Amino acid sequence: MKLNLLASVSKSLLLARWKQTLVAAIGVTFSITMFITLLGFMAGLNSMLDNLILNRTPHIRMYNEIEPSANQPISQAKVYKNHYNFISSIKPKNERLEIHNNGAILNALKKDDRVVGVAPKIIAQVFYNVGAIDLTGVINGIDVDEENRLFKFSDYVTSGQYINLKNIPNSIILGKGAAEKMLANIGDVIQVTTIKGERVPLKVVGYFQSGIQELDKVQSYASIGTTQKLLGESTNYITDLQVRLKDINLAPSMAIEYRQLFDVEAEDIQTANSQFETGSSIRTLISYAVGITLLIVAGFGIYNILNMMIYEKMDSIAILKATGFSGSDVNKIFITIALSIGIFGGLLGLLFGFGLSALIDQVPFNTASLPTIKTYPIDYNPKFYIIGGIFSIVTTYLAGYFPSRKASKIDPVIIIRGK
Amino acid sequence: MEQKILEAKGICKSFHDPITIPVLKDINFSINRGDFVSITGKSGCGKSTLLYILSTMDTDYEGDLIIDGITMRGKKEGELAKVRNEKIGFVFQFHYLLNEFSVLRNVMLPGLKSGKYKDKEVEERAYQKLKILGIENEALKKPNQLSGGQKQRVAIARALINDPIIIMGDEPTGNLDKKNSEIVFDVFKELAEVYHQSLLIVTHDNEFAARTHRIIEMEDGRIV
Numbered sequence: 001m002k003l004n005l006l007a008s009v010s011k012s013l014l015l016a017r018w019k020q021t022l023v024a025a026i027g028v029t030f031s032i033t034m035f036i037t038l039l040g041f042m043a044g045l046n047s048m049l050d051n052l053i054l055n056r057t058p059h060i061r062m063y064n065e066i067e068p069s070a071n072q073p074i075s076q077a078k079v080y081k082n083h084y085n086f087i088s089s090i091k092p093k094n095e096r097l098e099i100h101n102n103g104a105i106l107n108a109l110k111k112d113d114r115v116v117g118v119a120p121k122i123i124a125q126v127f128y129n130v131g132a133i134d135l136t137g138v139i140n141g142i143d144v145d146e147e148n149r150l151f152k153f154s155d156y157v158t159s160g161q162y163i164n165l166k167n168i169p170n171s172i173i174l175g176k177g178a179a180e181k182m183l184a185n186i187g188d189v190i191q192v193t194t195i196k197g198e199r200v201p202l203k204v205v206g207y208f209q210s211g212i213q214e215l216d217k218v219q220s221y222a223s224i225g226t227t228q229k230l231l232g233e234s235t236n237y238i239t240d241l242q243v244r245l246k247d248i249n250l251a252p253s254m255a256i257e258y259r260q261l262f263d264v265e266a267e268d269i270q271t272a273n274s275q276f277e278t279g280s281s282i283r284t285l286i287s288y289a290v291g292i293t294l295l296i297v298a299g300f301g302i303y304n305i306l307n308m309m310i311y312e313k314m315d316s317i318a319i320l321k322a323t324g325f326s327g328s329d330v331n332k333i334f335i336t337i338a339l340s341i342g343i344f345g346g347l348l349g350l351l352f353g354f355g356l357s358a359l360i361d362q363v364p365f366n367t368a369s370l371p372t373i374k375t376y377p378i379d380y381n382p383k384f385y386i387i388g389g390i391f392s393i394v395t396t397y398l399a400g401y402f403p404s405r406k407a408s409k410i411d412p413v414i415i416i417r418g419k
Numbered sequence: 420m421e422q423k424i425l426e427a428k429g430i431c432k433s434f435h436d437p438i439t440i441p442v443l444k445d446i447n448f449s450i451n452r453g454d455f456v457s458i459t460g461k462s463g464c465g466k467s468t469l470l471y472i473l474s475t476m477d478t479d480y481e482g483d484l485i486i487d488g489i490t491m492r493g494k495k496e497g498e499l500a501k502v503r504n505e506k507i508g509f510v511f512q513f514h515y516l517l518n519e520f521s522v523l524r525n526v527m528l529p530g531l532k533s534g535k536y537k538d539k540e541v542e543e544r545a546y547q548k549l550k551i552l553g554i555e556n557e558a559l560k561k562p563n564q565l566s567g568g569q570k571q572r573v574a575i576a577r578a579l580i581n582d583p584i585i586i587m588g589d590e591p592t593g594n595l596d597k598k599n600s601e602i603v604f605d606v607f608k609e610l611a612e613v614y615h616q617s618l619l620i621v622t623h624d625n626e627f628a629a630r631t632h633r634i635i636e637m638e639d640g641r642i643v
Contacts (some may be wrong), residue, residue: 005531012519319515322476323529323577324504326497413471 006329009320010336017309021337024305025345027298028396032349032388033356035291039384040357042287044377046280052211055152057269058119058242059251062258064099065265068092097123102238105262114245114254119146121240122227128220129191129199130182137178139192139220141227150244153221160186160206165223172202172226176209177217192230200230292391299395302341306334306403310410317407318415327408334407338400339393346392350385423485424584424617425450430472430482432465442468444640446482450585450619455611457620457628460637467589469637470621474507474587475499487584504533508578512590514570516562522573523549523558530580541580548576551614552606568599575606579616586610588620592627604630 014021068090074080099105102120109118122141127134144166147153154162157173165171172192174184184190189201202222210216222230228237243258245251251268258266270277310317317330361378426449433441442465450456458466471477473484475491478499484491487506491499503509516525523545530541549555552572554565562570571591578586588607592600604627610616611632620631628634636643 005528009528012517016519315515316517316519319517320528321500322474322503322509322511322515324500324532324581326500328497329500329532411476413476 006332007336010333010340013309013313013316013333014337014340017305017312020305020308021341024298024302024341025348027301028295028342028345028392029349029352031291031294031298032346032392033352034294035388035391036350036353036384037356037360038287038291039284039388040353040378040380041360041376042283043379043381043384046283047379048373048377050280053273054269056156056210057273058151059245059248059269060243060255060258060266061272062099062105062241062243062262062264062266063239064095064097066092066095066097097239098233098237099239099241099262099264102241103236105241105264106238108262109241109243114247114250116244116246117146117150118244119143119150119242120224120238121147121242122224122231122237123239124227124231125195126230127193128178128182129193134193135178135181137175137192137218137220139172139222139227139230141222141224141230143224150242156208156210157206158209160204162206164205165221168203168205170200170202170226170229171205171222173206173208173221174204175216175219176207177213178220179204179207181217194230194232196232198230198232202226291388295391295395298345299399302338302396302399303403306338306400307406309337310334310403310407314410314415317410318412321410321412330410331404331408334404335397335400338396338404342393342396342400345396346389349392350388353385353388354380422452423449424452424487425473425619426485427469427473428483428485430469430480430484432468432472432477432480442640443472443480446640446642448635448642450617452584452617453611453615455607455618455620455632456635457622457631457633458635458637459622459625459628462623464637465640466621466623466637470587470589470619473619474509475502504529505535505581506584508575508581508583508586510571510574510578510586510588510591512593514562514567514574516570516573516577518561518563520562521559522554522562522565525562525573526576526580529577533581535581545576545580548579549573551579551609552576566599567595568602571595571599571603572606575603579610585617585619588618588622590622591620592622592624600624600627 069092072087072090074085074087106118106120109115120143124139124141126137126139128137142153144153144163148162158176160173162173165173172190174182174190182190184204186204186206188204190204191199192202193199208216208219208221210219224238225235228235231237245254248269252270255266255268258264320330321327357378357380360376363376365373365376367373427446430443430446431441432443433439446469458469460466468477472480475484475486486502491502494502516522517528520528523542526545526548527541530536530544531538536544546555546558549558552575554569554572554576557565557569557573562573565573571594575586575591592603595603607618607620608630611618620627622628
């Protein structure tokens with residue numbers, strides 16, 4: 001009841017100066033609109049750039065590193081135990097690249113609750129034969145279904161059907177760059193030479209475009225079976241296990257765990273791609289800074305308008321106080337005015353922000369390096385809207401706080417006397 | 420039995436800026452229910468200052484002020500606002516109506532603030548008060564559509580809305596012409612005599628003062 005009264009007084013004061021009020025509200029609307037658009041656009045761009053690498057990268061990659069043994073025979077000899085041993089020109093012993101006992105590891109990983117899935121992979125060095133010239137290349141032997149489920153393989157196959165890789169024996173999906181060099185069309189058969197010197201014909205069923213050109217000139221994909229055949233290896237030959245986790249932040253600790261448990265090299269995504277995290281967080285920080293600056297400027301606008309209103313309405317405030325409104329009532333009236341500007345302007349800002357984001361989302365954005373992106377990326381994360389909303393209310397409250405306090409301290413005697 | 424509704428005990432006040440000047444010196448008097456009192460004196464004798472102290476708006480004084488048996492000393496700002504709202508009605512030289520609200524709403528404001536009655540009842544009471552003052556037909560107009568005399572009557576209606584124990588006026592006829600002054604005075608007189616409303620009016624108009632029941636004359640901050 002009493003709040004009703006204060007609200008109605010606030011409303012009439014607001015409407016008495018509706019043009020100024022509108023300008024103040026537009027200030028808030030504008031800044032919230034820009035805040036939402038900027039953050040949505042920036043976050044969309046960030047996640048697009050990150051996904052370019054992160055989607056394609058396993059959270060933990062397990063493989064066998066060929067390296068010289070850390071425990072050389074001389075350090076095991078008792079005679080030289082108390083000596084410093086300098087050994088030069090150590091060579092690794094002839095070791096196979098395959099992961100030992102990978103079937104058991106695969107099963108153990110699949111049972112782990114923290115793991116979304118595991119995709120086995122074989123990396124095979126090859127030469128693509130183009131007439132008399134050999135181009136170096138890498139064929140990734142993949143489990144087509146798992147690769148697609150975990151790493152969105154189909155997104156990057158720009159022409160042809162990715163599933164043909166599984167269905168057509170001895171097929172290959174060529175990197176776009178490699179295909180252009182070889183002048184290979186879909187349906188053509190190309191010749192590939194393995195490092196052991198065997199020559200194998202493979203049928204091209206599609207093109208692959210990762211967005212990183214250097215990679216596309218070299219990389220191609222074939223099914224695991226085809227690659228095993230290519231290399232002349234048995235069906236349990238696997239060189240890499242790619243693990244995707246439910247929580248990416250667990251990757252570093254789990255990599256250490258797997259390294260000890262399975263006696264293989266395990267590399268986590270954070271170590272492999274540390275630069276991406278840094279870039280994203282700094283871009284986000286900049287967008288927040290710009291958005292918040294806009295809001296603070298709008299806050300000063302509200303502060304000015306309330307101050308003017310208080311000077312103009314000095315008489316009204318005095319009479320309200322003389323007829324029994326306390327200082328805190330007057331304070332509430334002006335805070336209500338500030339907050340209603342904030343809430344009204346803020347809500348409109350959120351709406352316009354959404355609209356502008358949606359508009360940008362429709363703007364075509366084609367780039368050769370990003371085959372999956374057709375328009376500018378926008379992130380509609382509700383977090384931005386919540387932050388924008390809260391921030392508009394907080395700034396307008398602060399902007400209203402000091403003028404309101406001034407109004408509440410007006411001494412009616414001075415005003416009434418002054419006439 | 421006469422009931423004291425307002426009592427001033429040894430009220431003193433000085434202005435300190437730029438030098439200390441005593442404006443009120445040891446003011447003692449009381450007002451009973453139904454009294455129609457005027458305070459007169461020359462300009463600058465402190466009569467308005469006294470009124471603002473009596474109205475609780477000015478709290479910077481020495482001495483004691485008792486309204487309706489309760490001392491106003493040491494009360495908080497919010498409590499004083501409540502006293503003003505419920506027990507005192509004001510009429511100033513200037514009407515101080517809010518142009519954003521209708522006449523009716525202006526009259527209702529202090530009533531709504533007190534929260535003693537429901538909105539509907541407050542509206543009804545506001546109509547009654549306007550009727551007493553003969554301006555019920557103007558209820559839905561905006562204050563800036565009324566004449567000076569009408570505005571002042573609205574201000575009186577507003578002062579009456581919470582049935583205050585006393586109405587205080589600071590030169591309520593100071594801004595009005597002869598005819599309107601007459602109307603306002605008649606209203607006051609009617610309130611005092613028919614409704615037994617206590618009134619305390621500050622005026623420098625001796626003719627006005629002479630027609631009230633009691634005159635308190637001031638000179639140099641003292642009652643003479």
